[in-house]
Amino acid sequence: MPRGANSPRMTRIILALAATTLVLNAQEAAKLKAKLDQLPKPWVKKLHRLSADEYEATIRHWEKKHPKLLTVEVPGRTREGEPLYLLKITDPDFPDNDKQIALISALHGGPERSGTTTAMHCIEWMLSDDAEAKETRRKQIVLFMPIMNPYAYFKTDRFGNSVGIDPYTGADTRNWNLEDLTYKQADEVPEIKAFIKVVDEYKPEVHHDLHGTGLQEYTVDLLGTRQRYAGQTMIEISGSAYSNYALRPWDWRVTDAMNAAGEAEGYPYDRFEADMQRSFWSPDLRGRTQIFWRGRPRFYTSQYAFAKYHTMTSCLEVGWEKSGLARTKGLLRIGNGIWPTRNQPGYPVDRLGGFIGHFITAYGKTASQRRTSREELWKLQEQIDQAILYPQTEGRIMYVAAVGKTAASVFHDRPHEFAIRLKKVPGVDVEVINTFMNAGPEVKLAIFRPHDRNADGAVIENGIGFHLRIPYQNPKIADVRVNGHELKNDLLDGWTTWNANAYTHMKINIPPAKAKKQNMYIITCAYRPDVKREYGWVPPKEVLNKLGQ
Structure with a gap:
């Protein structure tokens, strides 16, 4: 120990420095607090928590208000007897046989509440007098399944249904018979059974699944009133899921169209592996797993429609419902038009x-x-x-x-x-x-x-x-x-x-x-050909001359 390290003078110096540091830290903390106090605090407001009674009453209200445009069906019920609603919106004055069919669901609604609330916004828009909504009703049948897991949405805020199986993932690929595309646990998961029934009946051109924010990551002791707060958001993504890169539209221009629609309304987006600058992983690359994109190719419930009927799949993560609505409009817009690589109207699924x-x-x-x-x-x-x-x-x-x-x-x-x-x-x-x-x-x-x-x-x-x-x-x-x-x-x-x-x-x-x-x-x-194109390459004349050619 250096001489004089414990002297009274050194002790006074150390104490003075410590006191100065405390004062400076307190000043910095006060400066930061002053800045933070000037910023808005949206989280002090709690969001309305939709109840089962309100959900059903809203559906019946829409059904009564728009009897010509809206048909309500119940393709299944949960193990507890709760209805799994399907809302069908189209204009009956135009023949159904020449309409595209789009299925919009919230397989994680369930605990991911902004997926469901986005679906409700989409339904309101589809029933409105907006010109594009009217065009979509003329050209498409749009099906909505806003709450696919009522047990989780209204009771638990966990991913699983009452037996703990998540309708979105189906729990495990082993629960599927991929040879004949049947779900082995259908009686345990009537939510998946109802989804399959709808897909089998309508064979949609596109299936668009809505995900987002909720209380799913809160431990039970933190759930409190089980209300989300205003300002709870996330980095939004279009087309696919972080966990499953096989779940995405096969044409990246479809994803681009959704992103562009959101961006036009002022909402940014993340592009998965592109923004992370990662290549895809494969089993041959296990030794270097950490350097590849963390998503994996998996089989989730929503891919049933692709596997069975060549339905194009899509997925959104929603931080703001208006963004989810804008990006969903971007997708539906494709079904109203003629895709560049097709000569007939509709989604590119041919x-x-x-x-x-x-x-x-x-x-x-x-x-x-x-x-x-x-x-x-x-x-x-x-x-x-x-x-x-x-x-x-x-x-x-x-x-x-x-x-x-x-x-x-x-x-x-x-x-x-x-x-x-x-x-x-x-x-x-x-x-x-x-x-x-x-x-x-x-x-x-x-x-x-x-x-x-x-x-x-x-x-x-x-x-x-x-x-x-x-x-x-x-x-x-x-x-x-x-x-x-x-x-x-x-x-x-x-x-x-x-x-x-x-x-x-x-x-x-x-x-x-x-x-x-x-x-x-x-x-x-x-x-x-209408133009003449050149083929091949010849070394510079100087090189040929030098070689005597």
Whole structure:
């Protein structure tokens, strides 16, 4: 110890410094308090806590006030007998058969209260005289399930129902039979059973699930009056969930549209792994888990609609109900219009298969016809083999789909052998197909085969479509054929084109009467590009001269 460290003089110095520090700290604390006192304190106000009686009375009030626009159904009840309401909003003066169907739920409402309150705001807007709400009612059937877990919402503020199972996650993938898409614990979780019933009945084009703030992270001793406070918010996200990056719209432009709608109203957003600057994790990367995005690909209840019917899924985390409403409007707006990569109104949910840039699509003039076709073709995923003439070549496209193992047995990667095998397929003009293949430089058929090689015998009852993408904006179409037979330019029985994203999109539609008779579809398209593009690269002239070339 240094000499004099315990001297009276040193002690006085230390005490003086300590006192000065205390005074300075007190001054800083007072300065901070003065600043904080000038700021608003929204949290002193408690938010209204919706009761079960108020919820039901509100639904009945809307039902009485808007009998033409609103239909109320009860597709299920909880284990305690509480109704699980479904509100259906549409304009009956316009035919339902050409309307899109959007399902908006709050699978975590439940404890995440701002998801439910956002749904209530959306219902009020959908029933209003707002011009866009009227347009949406004319063009869509919008279904709402605002409270999917009444036991949690009204009694516990926990995630689980009365047996502790969360309707949003279904508790575990092991509770699902993914082979036939049935939920094994349906009697224990009638909330999921009701959701499945609604999805099976309506087969919606889009399912939009609302999440947000609540008391779910409060321990029981902190719940108090179980009222949220004003100002309780969160960083908002659109389209997906932090825990499950498989739950999101497949087209990021859908998420962008929701974010843009929120931003136009002054609300910011977070973009998951993009804003965190992380790549996705996979099981092969367990040794470096910490550097990847923390979300994982999982199967939650809302993905049932995608797995069963190719419904597009979406999810919102809501900090402000008006933001949730704005972003939901952004999504519904898509269903009212024509998506750039489609030539018919509605959500982009028509592609049921594809291989290297070309697609199998739903068939139909009306939304209900396309919905029926979408369901049928989605179920045939494991029975359709696909192929393209390869390498892909400017001016030429050949895309092939074979339904069932008998038709697929004709496939061979050598074009000459493929042509020989085609002779046993009825309805195919082999000479024309051979002429097309021989006219180009391609060397093989690139083939995609599904996993199920035992399936056979499927008959396509509701028509089928094919979507080719020509990488030029104004090509001259020289010839389009199916199985060697020339097609006419026709929306429902032939081909049609439109431009988007620097492509010329070509839709080929084969009506039910013809599709029923075929299990092999060989699409050929010959076109003249509208611009000349250069290929390859040559070293600088100085380098070639130096090398004597």
